[in-house]
Amino acid sequence: MGTTVNKEAYRKDFHWEEDGFDVYRSCHWSAPGCHNSCGMLYYVKDGRLDHVEGDPNQPYNYGHLCMRCLNLPETVNHPDRLKYPLKRVGERGENRWERVSWDEAYDIIEENVRRIWDRYGPESICGMIGTGRNVCWQNPLVCYAAFGTPNMSFGFLSGDSCMVPRTSLSFCVCGDLPVLDASQFNEARWEHPEYVYPEVVLIWGNNVLKSNGDGFFGHWLVEMMAEGATRLIVVDPDVTWLASRAEVHIQPRPGSDGAVILAMIDVIIKEGLYDREFVDLWCYGFDELAERVSEWTPERAAEVAWVTPEEIVKASRLFAAARPGALQWGLTTDMRVNGISEAHGLMALNAICGNIEAPGGNYLARESYHMNLAYQCGYFENLDAEMRAKRIGDDMSPMHQFGLSATASSDCVLEAIETGKPYPIKMLWFQGNNTIANMGAEAPRIYEAIRSTDFNVVVDVFMTPTAVACADVVLPCGMSIERNSLRTWWTPLRAISKITQYYEAKSDEQIILDLGKRLNPEAWPYETDIDLLDARLVEGGVPYGFKELQERVYDWQPLEYNRHVKGLLRPDGQPGFNTPTGRIELYCTTLKAFGNDPLPHYEEPPESPVSTPGLFEEYPLVLTTGHRSYEFFHSEHRQLPTMREFHPDPLVDLNPEDAADLGITGGQWVWIENQRGRCRQKAHLNPGLKKGCVSAEHGWWFPEKEAASPHLFDVFDSNINNLTTMMVVGDTGYGAPYKGLLCKVYPCTPENSTVMPSVQVTERGGWAYERVEHPTMGKSIAQKANYRIERPFPTVVVNAAFERAGGCCECEAAEHAHGPVRCNTRCSMPMQGSQAPGGFEAMPIDPDGPLELDNCRIVCSACLAETYA
DSSP states (O other), rough: OOGSSSSSOOOOEEEEEEEEEEEEEEEEEOOOOOSEEEEEEEEEETTEEEEEEETTTTTTTTTOOOOHHHHHHHHHHHTTOOSSSSSEETTTTTTEEEEEOOOHHHHHHHHHHHHHHHOOOGGGEEEEEEEESSOOTTHHHHHHIOOOOOOETTOOGGGTTTHHHHHHHHHHHHEEEEOOOSTTTTTTTGGOOOOOOOOEEESOOOOHHHHHHOOOOOOHHHHHHHHHHHEEEEOOOSSTTTGOSSEEEEEEOTTTTTHHHHHHHHHHTTTTTTTHHHHHHHOHHHHHHHHHTOOOHHHHHHHHTTSHHHHHHHHHHHHOOOEEEEEOOOOTTTTTHHHHHHHHHHHHHHHHHHHHHHSSSEEEEOGGGGOOOSSTHHHHOOHHHHHHHTTTTTSSOHHIIIIISSSSSSSHHHHHHHHOSSOOOOOOOOEEGGGTTTTOOSHHHHHHHHHHEEEEEEEEEEEOOHHHHHHHEEEEEEOOOGGOEEEEESEEEEEOOOOOOOTTOBOOOHHHHHHHHHHHHEEEEEOOHHHHHHHHHTTTOSSOOHHHHHHOOOEOOOOOSOHHHOOOOSOOOOOSSSSSSEEEEEOHHHHTTTTOSOOOOOOOOSSSSOOHHHHHHHHHEEEEEEEEEEEEOOTTTTTTTHHHOOOOEEEEEEEEHHHHHHTTTTEEEEEEETEEEEEEHHHEEEETOTTTTTEEOOOOOTSOOOSTTTTTEEETTOOOOSSSSSEEEOOTTTOSSSEEEEEEEEESGGGGGHHHHHHHHEEEEEEOOOOOOOOOOOGGGGOOOOOOOOOOOOHHHEEEOOOOSOOBBBTOOOOOOOOOOOOOOOOOOTTTTTOOOOOOOOOOTTTTEEEEEEOOOOOOOOHHHHOOO
16 A cells, blocks of 8 residues: 555655745654654744654655644644743642753752762662653663663553563563564565565454554554455454454453463364474474363353353464464553463464464564664663662562563562662652553552652653652653654664754753763763764664764665574574574473463453452452553643544443443443542443443543642543552563453442542542552462562573673672572673573573573572572
């Protein structure tokens, strides 16, 4: 479809004049937020953005844009944007501010950072990152190279439940993250000579047309359906636009997906539908997987998931017969306590069908040029081993300790704020994060925590509830059109160019550079933001600088399929995948070594009709949160008249039969409630939603309402995270119950609405319930266990036979129980977000024995024995 555009009618220059406009060709990312970076044409007059168009000469999106990009001028030119640095002059929550200069704001920040360094140490500062905003490397870099802290976190996102569980587990199972190949990995796109459209795409828990998540533009699926006759299998409790066009649509009870996954694998194996050659050559642990799933018949899974066996069988046969088939998955698997195992099951299902690295299947994604433009940016270069060992949550689980976590655990950061253990957190740096409106589970609890710290800074584009609630300094951030930056994630390498200026707003890149030069000038030998970007390009081995990339706009590297056959996935150049066995690990040796289940398994959600039947009697509806819309990106865009015209109020979907039983009519305000709290949204009667289920939107606040406490833009009134919980995570430390909780729904009346949730939270201390005080890993809430994993971890032996050049950590010559070892502070294990070079060495693995790693990150077994004895 995109290739039918008359490209000659459009220019390929970076800048030209047209009909009185200056036209710039660049790529959007954020702010305002987005998970992609589409090519755009910006039409500017008198320094002001007038309108935008999609860039037909950018193969990533071929001129297609979502409504958020099409409405960009309304966002960029909005009069309520933050224009100047502000310092708080009233109490927190009063929304009283004084305009200050940038130097004054920096002085305040520097004074408080140095005070905290002196009294508590750099580790008592924590960076808070959001999702989608262009701060994936900027926030980490300022934390590690300016503040000197090892703690950069996902803004109280419990279980780090946004892509991190899938990515971390993917590195263990596949060596890289499998991404649906919609031809986006090469500039030729659909015309690449090796590319074929997938015959079937399995969409699991992902409404990609609305979310456009994780570097995947949802419209690509429509193109595959139209041009390649691609058929769909959709697993979703709701009839989405894609589900309505699916050949098979399975609607499981939220939280029960794992049972369906195991049953599909069972059908494919028992009926001999799997790709025998691929399994024999490239999969490890097939027999163990077959035995594990053998008890999960379609009948058993159907009973658990509230579906029919026939749907499971039909979907299994259709997907297995596809050559190729492909998996498109989303946050649903991350937002479960058992998310790691669900992700493992989906990877195993896809692998036994032979779809990995096949054209049109699932490509193993890596950052363009292997650049480190992600969550570990600056980590090793700026923090010594002693400081890295202080990162909060690295003792939470072996997956965190041995390099599969790129951030401080959100749950453990909350625990540190509340208890001062293992040490206090005294400063929060919010950059692209509106936590109490969006990411933070158990939002009223997060509100209390962020107000209890000594000093907080918020960097954002609008005044948010989070800023009013807790900030001492607010810095105005430039939007995408007002910044020079870089984007990979995954390909191509793209330039984001500064085209306009809004009052005194500065880009994130400029802000971190200014602070870095004040706090730690040795680590910031750059004069301008362009110098900083050039240094990132040099580190990635890009053979030119930012100015040249700006003229190019984008840069795709050559594409190779079936890299596992050609020895292109492993650091040793041998055929295979970048895993300990060199194969896709259906039986995961890394999980085994870490003391976790090495095979996919099913686990009931901690709150469900099955695991907590007593609770289900009181709260008889299954709740899933995070329902997406076309208009908004998480908590953004609520100020925009156009978006609110399309979508004025928060909506909760109910099946009409459930609504009738509850006396609820469409468009009526209703309360959604469970044992932790309540919020109100408008009832949207959706006949496509599975009966017995409720699907609620997230991210709501009301910029048109009063900013000061007790209102805070009425952020808690419609906040579904009043009902979610922190500290309840999977046995790996990943995954949390954002989807698959319990609730009840009832009409709002004057009598039950005298005290609104925002007042309840800010003035009355919220709701009384028993909080989970410590990370509760792999256990049901019903057990009410204050549980934290204890040492010793399973033994991990560093293999000394494959020493590489480079600096080694302090244990280099140490004698310990495991003998002398060497471990390189530059980890060879692939890390979430960083795409560090190398990976596991290929070596025979005893599934029941210790895992042998070369160059484990932070600590090897000797360091562990020495540091944590």
